[in-house]
Amino acid sequence: SPQFRANILLVDDRRDKLLALEAVLEGLGQNIVKATSGKEALRCLLKQDFAVILLDVSMPGMDGFETASLIRSRLRSERTPIIFVTAFGDTRTHVARGYSLGAVDYLLSPIVPEVLCTKVSVFVDLYKQTELIKRQAEELRRLNRVLENQVAALSAANSELEAFNYSIAHDLRAPLRSM
Secondary structure, eight states: OTTOOOEEEEEOSOHHHHHHHHHHHGGGOOEEEEESSHHHHHHHHHHOOOSEEEEESOOSSSOHHHHHHHHHHSGGGTTOOEEEEESSTTSHHHHHHHHHTTEEEEEESSOOHHHHHHHHHHHHHHHHHHHHHHHHHHHHHHHHHHHHHHHHHHHHHHHHHHHHHHHHHHHHHHHHHHO
16 A cells, blocks of 8 residues: 555664654654664665665764765665765765765754655655555566466467367268268
8 A cells, every 4th residue: 555654774873863753754654774884884775675764974883984885885775866964074085985985964953844754755756656566566466467367268268179179070971071
């Protein structure tokens, strides 16, 4: 059904920031998954697909850029939209690096809730439409297989009928010839 919920991944080492993002986005009515590190985010991506990922740039250990490049290196998530969220990303090189790693957008803190919701909902809608098209294509393929099987069964029945008709006609001709 078109009413299924999309997954949104929030990645930030600070739980207070995760909760703030979640509070802003919960109004969209989707599944919100939270990760406190790049490694945890990658584990989440192994289990499920996401409509969009909100990724903090500055995290200890594996930063947002490193996490993004690993996300992009996996076939299943190479096209998943990433929005970088950062407090100090106003330097041009920082933003450029984010876009070069496949970021679709950059949000600087403090985040404007309406802007965040609008941007995320665009990716959620796009994801849902794509999923719907995939499901419809699968259903069409399934119906096509059913149809092919029915055509094959009808062909077989037709052949049997033709053989039966031939034998009946043959059997009727025999007595007529002897007359």
